Amino acid sequence: MENEPLVFELSVAKGKPHSYRKTDLKPSCPFCAPDKLTNIYQKRGAMIWLRNKFPTLRDTKQTVLIESDNHYGDLANYTVSYNRTLLRFALACFRRMQTSGDFRSVLWYKNYGPNSGGSLMHPHMQIVGLNQIDGYQNITAQNFTGITVFNQKVVEVNIATFPVQGYEEININLLELTAIDLWADWIRSGVRYLLNVMFNGHCDSYNLFFYPRQDGGICAKLIARIAAPAYFVGYKLSQVNDEKTLQDEATRLRHFFAKGSKLE
Ligand SMILES: [Zn+2]
Numbered sequence: 001m002e003n004e005p006l007v008f009e010l011s012v013a014k015g016k017p018h019s020y021r022k023t024d025l026k027p028s029c030p031f032c033a034p035d036k037l038t039n040i041y042q043k044r045g046a047m048i049w050l051r052n053k054f055p056t057l058r059d060t061k062q063t064v065l066i067e068s069d070n071h072y073g074d075l076a077n078y079t080v081s082y083n084r085t086l087l088r089f090a091l092a093c094f095r096r097m098q099t100s101g102d103f104r105s106v107l108w109y110k111n112y113g114p115n116s117g118g119s120l121m122h123p124h125m126q127i128v129g130l131n132q133i134d135g136y137q138n139i140t141a142q143n144f145t146g147i148t149v150f151n152q153k154v155v156e157v158n159i160a161t162f163p164v165q166g167y168e169e170i171n172i173n174l175l176e177l178t179a180i181d182l183w184a185d186w187i188r189s190g191v192r193y194l195l196n197v198m199f200n201g202h203c204d205s206y207n208l209f210f211y212p213r214q215d216g217g218i219c220a221k222l223i224a225r226i227a228a229p230a231y232f233v234g235y236k237l238s239q240v241n242d243e244k245t246l247q248d249e250a251t252r253l254r255h256f257f258a259k260g261s262k263l264e
Helices: 081-098 178-196 230-235 243-263
Strands: 039-046 045-049 060-066 105-112 124-129 145-149 153-158 167-173 206-212 220-225
Touching: 039 081, 045 081, 060 081, 081 105, 081 124, 081 178, 105 243, 145 167, 145 243, 153 178, 153 243, 178 206, 178 220, 178 243
Parallel strands: none
Antiparallel strands: 039 045, 045 060, 060 124, 105 124, 105 206, 145 153, 153 167, 167 220, 206 220
């Protein structure tokens, strides 16, 4: 089953709430009423992992991880310690599905903002098991390499030179699981950088994808969501910014992280 598309079941999507499309966002948010949630797998404080009520993808098991009880929460505004706890919890949930043996592959990602492809503003991640499809069939190790921002052997950060989509993607590679807190801090800084500095604060949406590595580590890839380039949409051709622009971005991100670590 190579290159098979995921099938979207339109009938299941009917009735699915879309908070980004409404002016009065909060009252309709199902994640702001945790007492009414069902099919919960695991909780840690305000973090709740549960079955997705609207499983729109055929031959999959779709789960949602509610990150916080703050409707306006995000990796960018959690405290350092909350963010570390969240990523530890999310990784444990991902591992549970990954090691269950029930799926050909398991995807773990997050949408944020009106242009991210997500439907609910309330902060959440998604962990999705694919029964038949290898969700990583189009991804290669090269997609996680690039111009070095930071390298301490246990955590390596770079600006991708072989982005999945383009033009710029921040790779945050966890190479030793013991360094998960440092990795979480880099993800938090990366998100803050993307929303506040990368496009002079004009980008309001991102995706964060997590990919399991063969050696047991995890690669996190942060992608700013602006309109997808036509070359990618029509030809599956990725584009990347020129070397000098990538170098400048790497330098700016390195300084941003250094400044943030001193503040907190
Ligand atoms: Zn909410």
